[in-house]
Amino acid sequence: MRTNLDFSPLFRSSIGFDRMLNALEAASRAETIDTWPPYDIAKTGENDYRIVMAVAGLSQDELAITQEQNMLIVAGQKANSDDVEYLHRGIAGRSFQRRFELADHVKVVGAGLVNGLLTIDLKREIPEEMKPRQIEIRTGQGMPKAETKQIEAKKQAA
Structure with missing residues (x-):
């Protein structure tokens, strides 16, 4: 349903x-x-995230990671080797493209490929002007006095 x-x-x-x-x-x-390739998303800190993707059989040259605005695109393209005749093919060697929607101010800070696992580290970096700030409260003595301005009207002759 x-x-x-x-x-x-x-x-x-x-x-x-x-x-x-x-x-x-x-x-x-x-x-x-689409569940291939399998991946994990982990929160490793208050503003830190990590995507770990199982890409066994793919080399660094066959993978591409692109960040476009708030979209992270991970793509893999296995180089064809037509000179091999397979009797059984159980290792997935297909191309893929996986998209991840990123929140505002989330940036990719690094990526690595070790033992068939592609690791992508992300960090949310909130600009200084968007962070909460403490406002100082002054006492009545230090407050500037509000000036009242007189609006001058033009006098018209009767």
């Missing part, structure tokens, strides 16, 4: 959440879930 959610009431009453609502709509429309 599949339930389609209607987000249109939220679009009418919210401002600035359109990216999140679009992502929810896209997730609800996803019909097939």
Whole structure:
């Protein structure tokens, strides 16, 4: 049983959440879930994340990692070796493209390939102007006095 959610009431009453609502709509429309290659997503710190993807049989030259705005794309293309005749082929050697939607201010800080595991480290770096800041509260003595300005009217001759 599949339930389609209607987000249109939220679009009418919210401002600035359109990216999140679009992502929810896209997730609800996803019909097939590709499970290859398998991967893990782990939170390794308050603002640190790690994606570990099993890409056995692929070399560094056959993998590509691209970040476009808030989308991380990991692609793999196995080089064809037509000179081998397989009697049984159980190791997946197909091409893939895996997409990860990233939140605002999440950046890829590094990637590595060790023992068939591709590790991608990510970090959320919130700009200084968006971080919470403490506002100093001054006492009544140090407060500047608000000046009242007189609006001068032009005098008209009668």
